[in-house]
Amino acid sequence: xxxxxxxxxxxxxxxxxxxxxxxxxxxxxxxxxxxxxxxxxxxxxxxxxxxxxxxxxxxxxxxxxxxxxxxxxxxxxxxxxxxxxxxxxxxxxxxxxxxxxxxxxxxxxxxxxxxxxxxxxxxxxxxxxxxxxxxxxxxxxxxxxxxxxxxxxxxxxxxxxxxxxxxxxxxxxxxxxxxxxxxxxxxxxxxxxxxxxxxxxxxxxxxxxxxxxxxxxxxxxxxxxxxxxxxxxxxxxxxxxxxxxxxxxxxxxxxxxxxxxxxxxxxxxxx
Amino acid sequence: xxxxxxxxxxxxxxxxxxxxxxxxxxxxxxxxxxxxxxxxxxxxxxxxxxxxxxxxxxxxxxxxxxxxxxxxxxxxxxxxxxxxxxxxxxxxxxxxxxxxxxxxxxxxxxxxxxxxxxxxxxxxxxxxxxxxxxxxxxxxxxxxxxxxxxxxxxxxxxxxxxxxxxxxxxxxxxxxxxxxxxxxxxxxxxxxxxxxxxxxxxxxxxxxxxxxxxxxxxxxxxxxxxxxxxxxxx
Amino acid sequence: xxxxxxxxxxxxxxxxxxxxxxxxxxxxxxxxxxxxxxxxxxxxxxxxxxxxxxxxxxxxxxxxxxxxxxxxxxxxxxxxxxxxxxxxxxxxxxxxxxxxxxxxxxxxxxxxxxxxxxxxxxxxxxxxxxxxxxxxxxxxxxxxxxxxxxxxxxxxxxxxxxxxxxxxxxxxxxxxxxxxxxxxxxxxxxxxxxxxxxxxxxxxxxxxxxxxxxxxxxxxxxxxxxxxxxxxxxxxxxxxxxxxxxxxxxxxxxx
Numbered sequence: 001x002x003x004x005x006x007x008x009x010x011x012x013x014x015x016x017x018x019x020x021x022x023x024x025x026x027x028x029x030x031x032x033x034x035x036x037x038x039x040x041x042x043x044x045x046x047x048x049x050x051x052x053x054x055x056x057x058x059x060x061x062x063x064x065x066x067x068x069x070x071x072x073x074x075x076x077x078x079x080x081x082x083x084x085x086x087x088x089x090x091x092x093x094x095x096x097x098x099x100x101x102x103x104x105x106x107x108x109x110x111x112x113x114x115x116x117x118x119x120x121x122x123x124x125x126x127x128x129x130x131x132x133x134x135x136x137x138x139x140x141x142x143x144x145x146x147x148x149x150x151x152x153x154x155x156x157x158x159x160x161x162x163x164x165x166x167x168x169x170x171x172x173x174x175x176x177x178x179x180x181x182x183x184x185x186x187x188x189x190x191x192x193x194x195x196x197x198x199x200x201x202x203x204x205x206x207x208x209x210x211x212x213x214x215x216x217x218x219x220x221x222x223x224x225x226x227x228x229x230x231x232x233x234x235x236x237x238x239x240x241x242x243x244x245x246x247x248x249x250x251x252x253x254x255x256x257x258x259x260x261x262x263x264x265x266x267x268x269x270x271x
Numbered sequence: 272x273x274x275x276x277x278x279x280x281x282x283x284x285x286x287x288x289x290x291x292x293x294x295x296x297x298x299x300x301x302x303x304x305x306x307x308x309x310x311x312x313x314x315x316x317x318x319x320x321x322x323x324x325x326x327x328x329x330x331x332x333x334x335x336x337x338x339x340x341x342x343x344x345x346x347x348x349x350x351x352x353x354x355x356x357x358x359x360x361x362x363x364x365x366x367x368x369x370x371x372x373x374x375x376x377x378x379x380x381x382x383x384x385x386x387x388x389x390x391x392x393x394x395x396x397x398x399x400x401x402x403x404x405x406x407x408x409x410x411x412x413x414x415x416x417x418x419x420x421x422x423x424x425x426x427x428x429x430x431x432x433x434x435x436x437x438x439x440x441x442x443x444x445x446x447x448x449x450x451x452x453x454x455x456x457x458x459x460x461x462x463x464x465x466x467x468x469x470x471x472x473x474x475x476x477x478x479x480x481x482x483x484x485x486x487x488x489x490x491x492x493x494x495x496x497x498x499x500x501x502x503x504x505x
Numbered sequence: 506x507x508x509x510x511x512x513x514x515x516x517x518x519x520x521x522x523x524x525x526x527x528x529x530x531x532x533x534x535x536x537x538x539x540x541x542x543x544x545x546x547x548x549x550x551x552x553x554x555x556x557x558x559x560x561x562x563x564x565x566x567x568x569x570x571x572x573x574x575x576x577x578x579x580x581x582x583x584x585x586x587x588x589x590x591x592x593x594x595x596x597x598x599x600x601x602x603x604x605x606x607x608x609x610x611x612x613x614x615x616x617x618x619x620x621x622x623x624x625x626x627x628x629x630x631x632x633x634x635x636x637x638x639x640x641x642x643x644x645x646x647x648x649x650x651x652x653x654x655x656x657x658x659x660x661x662x663x664x665x666x667x668x669x670x671x672x673x674x675x676x677x678x679x680x681x682x683x684x685x686x687x688x689x690x691x692x693x694x695x696x697x698x699x700x701x702x703x704x705x706x707x708x709x710x711x712x713x714x715x716x717x718x719x720x721x722x723x724x725x726x727x728x729x730x731x732x733x734x735x736x737x738x739x740x741x742x743x744x745x746x747x748x749x750x751x752x753x754x755x756x757x758x759x760x
């Protein structure tokens with residue numbers, strides 16, 4: 001059952017510091033309201049994975065790994081490969097993370113990342129079919145949150161995208177439903193590049209890319225994922241606060257342009 | 272200064288009741304010079320105060336409330352009592368009329384009230400931070416060992432009591448029972464025989480069901496008289 | 506699966522598979538207070554969706570450590586019956602149900618005055634008996650009624666409805682086939698009095714302009730649903746209004 005969570009672990013005075021700055025158009029880390037934190041993305045850091053990406057978003061650190069395996073397709077999509085996104089809030093990342101089965105926050109994060117990839121049709125799943133109805137490739141995206149300093153959804157989705165675009169699988173041929181691997185390696189059949197940006201509302205002001213201190217005082221957040229054609233492909237609101245319709249429209253427009261820059265940055269890393 | 276709700280009008284949460292210099296009373300709230308209902312119920316105006324009389328809702332203890340509760344646990348210095356509120360109530364040893372046994376230092380609490388016992392008590396303290404505190408010091412308070420219990424919605428207790436006690440007086444007279452209505456929705460009817468008590472309980476459930484209808488006192492009275500036919504009131 | 510050319514979702518007259526106009530809601534029926542044991546309850550039929558919502562509380566927090574010192578904990582469980590969909594759904598909660606439980610709770614909490622009941626819990630249970638696209642929205646609409654029926658203090662009711670896109674057109678309130686074959690789904694929950702959004706999710710593909718259209722369409726529909734909610738609540742207690750004619754009697758109620 002989903003239950004109200006303890007809102008902020010910091011004292012009211014500390015919360016006030018963050019809010020007062022935002023009301024003056026400033027932020028705890030001296031950014032402007034719509035500035036994104038420095039993004040660093042390193043591709044291929046885990047050699048055993050088909051693809052991997054290590055993302056630093058400010059002090060937030062997320063690692064995503066791709067594994068490609070074979071398996072049975074879903075009955076309703078017999079000629080398509082399978083995409084699975086999973087996320088782990090590893091206990092070393094935050095004093096609030098506990099070991100055990102994924103909680104609702106981790107499930108929400110994985111599902112928002114999944115929605116962006118799936119709805120933008122980022123992977124050409126038809127090309128991952130080996131024998132229709134019997135055997136397909138399965139792409140596993142595992143997101144590891146290693147250090148939680150806010151905006152995990154964006155960091156995770158960008159790590160997932162970085163890992164996907166840099167992933168390599170063994171080239172293959174199919175003869176009468178038989179899978180034969182070849183020597184060379186090929187990239188995954190990518191068609192689109194979804195990138196989310198998350199905004200939060202703090203005392204009536206909208207700021208982009210919240211750090212943890214800001215998330216602790218936010219009333220709500222809105223994640224907007226857009227694709228390479230500037231189309232919105234996924235959205236998710238979170239938190240106990242509310243947005244006006246105009247705020248939502250404004251956030252969507254801002255997200256479209258911001259995601260463009262971030263997408264360019266990620267893709268420029270791929271050789 | 273405009274009144275948007277008529278008196279006794281049924282209102283839903285968020286419904287605009289008034290604008291201007293009115294006070295926001297029980298079950299209403301003020302936002303930007305306007306007063307809105309916060310619960311389903313009937314709007315009313317008392318002087319320039321707006322209130323909503325709720326139709327339903329949980330029992331929230333108030334100091335001096337008379338309640339009937341069930342002992343759920345025995346602690347070192349008192350009992351925990353379920354009074355059908357969101358908060359467990361505490362009846363401390365010091366708030367019972369029992370004397371401390373000088374020999375052993377303290378009495379065996381279980382011998383006074385055991386788990387499952389029904390107690391009639393009064394709320395003496397309760398606020399946002401503390402669970403309700405009960406006392407059984409007072410006439411008629413303490414363990415209840417006979418009678419019939421009826422449990423109804425606490426929002427209907429005022430109807431059971433009636434205007435200046437008219438309904439409960441009628442109930443007692445017609446059924447020949449003594450009736451104690453706990454503010455927490457638990458009602459006790461004690462009579463000389465089980466028939467009287469059963470009819471009293473039936474009448475109480477009828478009032479709960481039909482609380483919002485008019486001419487209820489007369490109909491309840493007629494029902495009781497019909498049911499009492501052939502029953503002996505000793 | 507999407508953009509299947511074999512299925513026409515909009516005919517030459519501009520009508521949808523079930524005969525609706527692009528901006529038309531499915532038929533909606535709501536009933537309040539239909540369960541005996543729950544403190545508050547409601548049933549909704551929205552298209553072929555059949556959903557029950559029940560509210561228990563405010564009640565004692567169990568286990569105790571989940572309690573919050575300054576407000577009630579609101580708990581929410583969205584669950585689909587195994588027979589509610591074409592192929593039997595395992596009764597164990599899926600990841601989808603866990604996520605929806607969270608976003609539904611977050612859509613209702615802004616309306617609930619939980620500060621009145623520190624250390625207590627308010628539990629909301631939503632059971633989808635039959636699913637036909639838009640269950641989270643219909644569930645929110647019903648749960649909001651159940652909360653009001655339980656007599657829980659609320660700032661206002663919450664109404665919800667989805668908009669989306671099929672065959673390049675922005676439409677209101679997707680049916681099952683439109684959800685499966687369409688191009689976008691945008692569920693929205695609105696607090697109509699304050700005109701603020703407490704739930705918004707999206708999947709599919711919408712341009713900035715299409716998104717704005719879809720958002721306007723869904724918020725307008727939420728306002729219509731809000732009127733239906735108020736009617737449903739008043740219908741449940743309509744005898745109350747008849748009874749109020751006897752002022753003498755009603756004065757007793759607030760004694």
